Amino acid sequence: MKNENGFTLIEMMIVMLIISVLLIITIPNVTKHSANINNKGCQAFVDMVQAQVQSYQIENNKFPTVSDLKEAKYINNDKCPDGTKVVTIDSNGIVSTDPPMQSTP
Template identity: 60%
Template sequence: MRQIKNKKQAGFTLIEMMIVMLVISVLLIITIPNITKHNSNINNKGCQAFIKMVQAQVQSYEMDKGKYPANVQELVTAGYLKEGVTGCPDGKTEIKISADGEVTQVASTTTP
């Protein structure tokens, strides 16, 4: 003899879905501040690496020309840096070359 089983449809209840959404929300609340903190840290390290790269180009320019470049634009026109490169990749920090060839960062006065 064949028995008929009362089959329920498989699925999630509203309470289960709300618990899942709560857990996801808590995870997002925890991770987003960490991501933004690491993003600024990455920008700072990228700026420091860029300054070291420009410093190497200043030294190369000095070896080729016998003098230090007056500014970053002089490195660009001589072909040592790409066109449009005047500051750090974050777009907020300008770089400056001193008279003795030292490359430093200077906070930009314009706001993006």
């Protein structure tokens, strides 16, 4: 008898089957959570801009517009990190996004 150290075709196919099942299970979960991650990143950006609005208001005694914040270098851009939502500031200094963010479960 020869002592061959290797895998048989059946063993390799079983390993490929197990890897395929694991990929089928994990890929939908990863894609489902990416939207949640984007929303959390956008919410963090909105919170940061809200803090900058308060800072600008303390220093200048008025509520700023987005362009005021950009000109004074409080913020660099007016879009969320995913680039799909634009930050807006109302007349009371409340920051929101346009279109509004979806609530996540």
